Each structure stands twice: as C-alpha cells, then as structure tokens.
Amino acid sequence: MSAHTDLNTGPLEYRSHEGRMTILGFWIFLGAEVVLFSTLFATYAVLFGKTADAPVPAELFELPMVLIMTFLLLTSSFTCGIAIHHMRRGSLKGLFVWLGITLALGLGFLGFEIYEFVHYAHEGASLPSSAFWSAFFVLTGTHGLHVLLGIGWAVLILIQLRQRGLTPVTSRKVFVVGLYWHFLDVIWIFIFTSVYLIGMVV
Amino acid sequence: MVSIVLVSIAIVFVLTYFKKWGWLWREWITTVDHKKIGIMYIIAALAMLFRGGVDALLMRTQLTLPGMEFLDSQHYNEIFTTHGTIMIIFMAMPFLIGLMNYIVPLQIGARDVAFPFLNALSFWSFAFGAMIFNLSFVIGGSPDAGWTSYTPMAGAALNPGPAQNYYLIGLQVAGIGTLATGINFMVTILKMRAPGMNMMRLPIFTWSTFITSFIIVFAFPILTVALALMTIDRIFGSHFFTLTGEGMPMMWANLFWLWGHPEVYIVILPAFGIFSEVISTFARKQLFGYKAMVYSMVVIAGLSFIVWVHHFFTMGAGGGVNSFFSITTMLIAVPTGVKIFNWLGTMYKGRIRFDTPMLWSLAFIPCFVIGGVTGVMLAMAAADYQYHNTYFLVAHFHYVLIAGTVFGCFAGLTFWYPKMFGHKMNEKLGKISFWLFVIGFNVCFFPMYFLGFAGMPRRTYTIEPEWMPLNVTASIGAVLMAIGFAVFVYNIYYSFRYSKRETHGDTWDGRALEWATTTPVPFYNFATVPKVEGPEAYWILKEKGGTTYEKDKVEPIHMPSDSGIPFIMMAFMFVASFGLIWEWMWMAIPGIIGVLVCMVIRSFDYDDGFYVSVKEIKRIEEKAREGEQ
Numbered sequence A: 001m002s003a004h005t006d007l008n009t010g011p012l013e014y015r016s017h018e019g020r021m022t023i024l025g026f027w028i029f030l031g032a033e034v035v036l037f038s039t040l041f042a043t044y045a046v047l048f049g050k051t052a053d054a055p056v057p058a059e060l061f062e063l064p065m066v067l068i069m070t071f072l073l074l075t076s077s078f079t080c081g082i083a084i085h086h087m088r089r090g091s092l093k094g095l096f097v098w099l100g101i102t103l104a105l106g107l108g109f110l111g112f113e114i115y116e117f118v119h120y121a122h123e124g125a126s127l128p129s130s131a132f133w134s135a136f137f138v139l140t141g142t143h144g145l146h147v148l149l150g151i152g153w154a155v156l157i158l159i160q161l162r163q164r165g166l167t168p169v170t171s172r173k174v175f176v177v178g179l180y181w182h183f184l185d186v187i188w189i190f191i192f193t194s195v196y197l198i199g200m201v202v
Numbered sequence B: 001m002v003s004i005v006l007v008s009i010a011i012v013f014v015l016t017y018f019k020k021w022g023w024l025w026r027e028w029i030t031t032v033d034h035k036k037i038g039i040m041y042i043i044a045a046l047a048m049l050f051r052g053g054v055d056a057l058l059m060r061t062q063l064t065l066p067g068m069e070f071l072d073s074q075h076y077n078e079i080f081t082t083h084g085t086i087m088i089i090f091m092a093m094p095f096l097i098g099l100m101n102y103i104v105p106l107q108i109g110a111r112d113v114a115f116p117f118l119n120a121l122s123f124w125s126f127a128f129g130a131m132i133f134n135l136s137f138v139i140g141g142s143p144d145a146g147w148t149s150y151t152p153m154a155g156a157a158l159n160p161g162p163a164q165n166y167y168l169i170g171l172q173v174a175g176i177g178t179l180a181t182g183i184n185f186m187v188t189i190l191k192m193r194a195p196g197m198n199m200m201r202l203p204i205f206t207w208s209t210f211i212t213s214f215i216i217v218f219a220f221p222i223l224t225v226a227l228a229l230m231t232i233d234r235i236f237g238s239h240f241f242t243l244t245g246e247g248m249p250m251m252w253a254n255l256f257w258l259w260g261h262p263e264v265y266i267v268i269l270p271a272f273g274i275f276s277e278v279i280s281t282f283a284r285k286q287l288f289g290y291k292a293m294v295y296s297m298v299v300i301a302g303l304s305f306i307v308w309v310h311h312f313f314t315m316g317a318g319g320g321v322n323s324f325f326s327i328t329t330m331l332i333a334v335p336t337g338v339k340i341f342n343w344l345g346t347m348y349k350g351r352i353r354f355d356t357p358m359l360w361s362l363a364f365i366p367c368f369v370i371g372g373v374t375g376v377m378l379a380m381a382a383a384d385y386q387y388h389n390t391y392f393l394v395a396h397f398h399y400v401l402i403a404g405t406v407f408g409c410f411a412g413l414t415f416w417y418p419k420m421f422g423h424k425m426n427e428k429l430g431k432i433s434f435w436l437f438v439i440g441f442n443v444c445f446f447p448m449y450f451l452g453f454a455g456m457p458r459r460t461y462t463i464e465p466e467w468m469p470l471n472v473t474a475s476i477g478a479v480l481m482a483i484g485f486a487v488f489v490y491n492i493y494y495s496f497r498y499s500k501r502e503t504h505g506d507t508w509d510g511r512a513l514e515w516a517t518t519t520p521v522p523f524y525n526f527a528t529v530p531k532v533e534g535p536e537a538y539w540i541l542k543e544k545g546g547t548t549y550e551k552d553k554v555e556p557i558h559m560p561s562d563s564g565i566p567f568i569m570m571a572f573m574f575v576a577s578f579g580l581i582w583e584w585m586w587m588a589i590p591g592i593i594g595v596l597v598c599m600v601i602r603s604f605d606y607d608d609g610f611y612v613s614v615k616e617i618k619r620i621e622e623k624a625r626e627g628e629q
C-alpha cells in the first residue's frame, strides 16, 4: 500500500498506485463479466426455438422499438466518452452535463425495456412460459439490471464529484464507471444482433 | 444437528464469559490484514474438515456391513451431498485460499493484497455462505441431490422444499467471494511485487496462486450463472432445466462441469505449489525445472476448460464428442507427469531432511500417481461405461483430492505454521498423525478400486454381502484417518502450550521472502522492502548478509484502516439468503436493501488508511529482533 502519487504525468486517475490497481482489477472483473454473459448467451442459443406453447419470437419482436433502444444506448456510450473527455480537460461542469445526459439516455433505455417486458407478458410470453422465454428474459433482464446498477452507481459518483471535485480518487471512479458503461453497450450490440435480429428472421 | 446447536451455544457462552466480544470485533471481525484473514480461513476450513469428516465416518459406518440400519436412505443421500459439497467448496478451497492469503503477499514482498477491504469481504462471504449451507441440517432439510445436483432430480418438481435452495444460495454467496479473491490475487501479483521481482523470479507457490486466480476468474462466473438459473427455475418457475416447457436438464450437467472441472484444478494447483516449495526447502536445493513447472501449470489450466464432458461420457453424447474429450483429458497427464519428474529431480542428490511437511509431500507423490493413473483409466470413454458411477470413481477422486489437496494443506500448514504462530508444531505428534492418516487413507480407499470392479455403485446406502470384506477394511481405514486428524488437531493445542517459541523468522532455512521477516510478522510485513536480485530472493539475501530492516532506510508505512462493513454487509446477505431459501420475499428484499446500503456507505467512504511512524516501526522491529543477534 503506497498512497503517495508515484507518477505526475498521464491522466489523473492513473496517477496513484491505488488508481492503477483499481483500474486493472476492474478490467479483470470485466473479463469475468464477459464469461458471465457468454454463459447466458450460450444458454440462450441452446434453448433457442424451445418455445413450447408460447408465442415464437418473430411474432413479438418489433424492429422499431429495438432500434430506438439501440440508438439510446449507443448514443449514451458516445456521450459517456465525451464526459470522460471533459474530465481529462479538467472541466467538472462538462463532465457533469455529459454524464447527466448519459444517465438520462440510460434511463430512457430502461423505460423501453420495461415497457417491452410488460408488453410481451400481455401477449403470453413471460419467464415461466417456456424455456426459450426463460432464457430471453434472463439474458436481457441481466443486461437491464446491469444498466440499472450502472445508473445508481454513477449517481453516487456524481454526488461525490459535487462534494470533492476532481481528485485522483473521484476521477478514477468516473473512469471505471465509464468502462462499465461502454462494456454494457458492447453486450447490448451482441443482444441486438444475436437475439433480436436473428429472432426476427428465424 | 444437536451438536451444531450445542457448539454454537458453547462458543457464545465462552465469549461472553471471558468478555471477548470487543476483542473479537476489533482484532478479527473488522480486520483487513491479509494474515489474520488467512488464519480465519484456515480455522474455518479445519472446522469444515471436521464436519465433512464426521459425515464421512457416518457414511462409512453405514456401509460397513450389509443391511446396516444406521442411516436410512434419505439421510444417507443428504450426508453424501453435504460431505462432497463441504469438502470441496467449504474446506479445500478456503484452506488453500487461507494459505495464499497469508503467504503470497509475504512471498512477493508486499505490505498487503491489492484490495484489503475486498479481501475481508471475500472472507465474510465465504463464512456466511458456509453458515447458510450448514444451517440446512438444522432447519428445513439438507440438499440430497449430490454435490453435482443434477437436474431434473434437483428441480422443483422432484425436489420440493427449501433443502436444495440451501445448496444453491450457499454456494452462490460463497462463490461471489471466491471470484473477488481471484481478481484480488491477480492484481496483487501483477502490481505489488517488490522491486526486482519479475515474473520469472516469483516463488512457485505464488505462481500457482496466480494461475489458480486465472481459473477462478474464468470459471466462477459460469457457476454463478448455473446456480442462478436453477434458483430462478425453482423459485420463479422458469424452464431452464425442467422437463416441462421444453427445458433441457442436460444443460445443467454441461454448465456444472464447465465450472466443476476447472474447480478441481483450483484445489490442486496451489497444492502443487506448496509441494514444490516444501520439497525444494527440505531437499536444500533450488527447484528443478522451474520454468517447466510454470509452463506445465499454464497448460493444465488451459486444458482444464476443455475436458468437462468426461463427467458424462455415458449420457449419450456420441462417439465423436466422447473421443475428443477422452483425448483432451488424457493430455492433462503429460504436464502433470512433467511436474512429478521435476519434484523427483529436485530431490535427486539433495540433502533431504524428513520433517513433517516433507513427509506429507513425499507421501503425496506415489498416492497422487495412483490417483492419476486411474484417472487416465476413467478417461477412456469406452472403458468408462464399465466404471461409471462405481466405487472405482470414488476411489479415484479421493486419491487425487486427499493426496493432492488435503496432504498439501497439511504440508503447507505445518510448513508455514512457525511463520504464522511463532512456534513449530510438535514433530513427534506430527509424525504420528502423518502415519495414521496416510496409512488409514490407503487402507480406506485402495480397496474401493476393487469394489468398483466388483460393481458396487456410488451413492448407494447399503451393500451386498459379497462386498463386505473390502468395505470393512475401508471403514477401518476411515477410522485410522479420523484418529490421525484428531492427533493433528491435538498437536495444534499441544504445540501452543509447549512448543519452544521461535526467536527468529527463518525456521526451516527457507528460500523465499516470507522467511525474510520476523516471527510473528509485524502487521506491515516488512520494515524495508528488500531489492530482489534473482529467483529465491531470500536465499540471495542471506548469502549477502542483507536484511529487511535497514535502520536508516525506514520510512513511514501506509496501511489501510480496519472496517466493519464487510461483516455487516455479508450479514445482510445472510438474511437475504435465508429469505430466498424459504421463498419469503418479505425477508429477502430488506436483506438485499441492507447489502445495497452497505455498498453506498462504502462508496462514500474516503478513509485513506493511516501511516505508521518511523519511530513506531523501529520500536516494533527492535523488539522483534532482540533474539536474533
């Protein structure tokens, strides 16, 4: 444990030994998350088409809504990048604004997802309907839950930024939550293609 | 069950009587010191070894004579299930993680692990996970579907009630902590090494920890998902593994063993690391073929992920699939063989000392070879149709798990014991317990190979008359092992009372950095971190007359503060888990909220630890080093 900053160059979040270790640890954690989602994807693939008496996905999936969700999430990843850019320039205000926009977009995404789930349930496709729908809801639901946690977490960090401004610690936290956010975006791209697009054509 | 309640009451009573609650809280429950956490892991693991061992004795009693009515079939099912689960998840892994916790930061010359707070969290998640699992014997019934919990047998339709939920949630809670441990050690080893310690100078136990951490990070999320899916199946009515709704029970077997096979290497590789350390120390030679050791571990780790189907060759996968997995499985014998030859090479022309840790390591080699060779026999898919689910398998996996992991844990504990507690374990008692245990082990499990050939199935609660002689032999062996274990535990007490206190840190004339600091180890580990100039850092340091206390180079040391949050957070997790197990959402939801609140509090916690002053360091070092000159 050495708290002294052992480097004075480079981005703020990398300027302490702790900061570097946390960021490395988080990358490894993301590796574990990749395994987690891969397992869920594999499960989904195995159970694909096992809809029993419930509706098949092509009957329910709607391209426009999924496109909107994708648009919201991709844009939020972009705005999150801008937020980090402002952080690098030392602009707390820019960071605030763009991170705020990011969270708003994330909330929008969640809103659509909840709407989607409720809608499907009305049409007779919910978690207990069949193996396929179980896999669908657990895969997309896990992603959604991650988004929700990401939003809650980022809000906490915004509060801390208010209290403390940009320090090696707060900037490290912002950077890490940013990584997380991009990661969720990447996962969504896989969900979009392998769940929705394939589900619509097959 | 009664015993669990009585022991708990006794502990509470003793603590209250001696007014030790505050001490317990300050010194242990809130600690983030890797050494104390390591010791807590080991104590818990020993307790679990006892519990699992009692289960084993109960089973062996039931199986001694044909027509025994000691346990009924349901009870037998519950016992082999909890025995297997506890031994692997709550005994073997925590024991090794405990040793890693204590030793790895010392071996790399670090002050602590990378994330001390997270480390405490990991420990408490394991401890509460184990508590949840053990509670199943007291309230609501124990899981009875085997430690593999195959569906549909373990599903809600065939296995209603909370029993199976204990398994799912107990493992889930403990698993989260294990994952965190894996991440923690990877970062620790990558980022906290003393100056000059490059990766190819790492002590081999640290290498084994590093590779094990990799396996943990890539295997445990699979378990997390598998357990979660079955939990959702059971509690919320989904259809992953059910027979209805087009679910696929077979998928459980795949997911389980995709994690499960790497898991057996999680409990074997660190043991390999321990044996390597012990053998080179007691043969008084540098480890032979260091690089080959490292690469073979890497290869084993890689292969461990592509063999899982060998656990269900007989479940209808088809010839092509079976052949593939048969071959990958047999391949593992190659790097393992390399390691065996390296150990033998290390001893060749060494001046061997036969202290207890060395005895455990020596006994490991032939026993493990027997286990390994029979493993290759099992790996032949066609032949496996003959041995599958017989006692041949039971003999095989106990040969590798006990000779590998349990001997390794005993070797490691006796080896590092003086470092941890400042005195050796008594050699004479150590040898008695060693011989009892090793002889008992062979008497117990060797006959089981033949029982397997004779067709005695695994997980049977009663035996045929013609299997009796070998079963009687096995039970005698089990009793010998139990006595050996009892002597081992008595030895801990005896040594605590009577062993000579150590006055210096280097009990066995060691080679790696953990021996370079004083005994007992100060909480900051090293007053001044040594510069590493080659493999076997301490050996070089000794030859040059260096020290880890260079008086005029002492600087203030930064250390993390203790925290009660890990314990409290996991206590909430315990409440949430109990709610989920009984499907009481009114209890589960507040529990989860408690966990989240703890996370929020932690997020706002900017406590940056404290500095130990130069004066304080000098005072501690001078006192500890008095005896040395």
Ligand code: HEM
Pocket: B053, B056, B057, B059, B060, B080, B081, B083, B084, B085, B087, B088, B092, B145, B146, B147, B148, B394, B398, B401, B402, B405, B406, B444, B457, B458, B459, B460, B478, B481
């Ligand atoms: C201490 C001496 C031990 C004895 C006498 C013993 C004995 C047994 C017996 C009789 C069974 C049940 C076999 C059956 O009915 O199919 C069993 C199962 C098992 N044991 Fe042990 N055991 C011992 C130690 C261990 C250790 C140290 C481990 C792991 C590190 C272990 C892991 C297992 C596992 C995984 C199973 C399979 C459980 C299942 O079928 O679900 N055992 N053992």
Ligand SMILES: [Cu+2]
Pocket: B260, B261, B307, B308, B310, B311
């Ligand atoms: Cu295996």
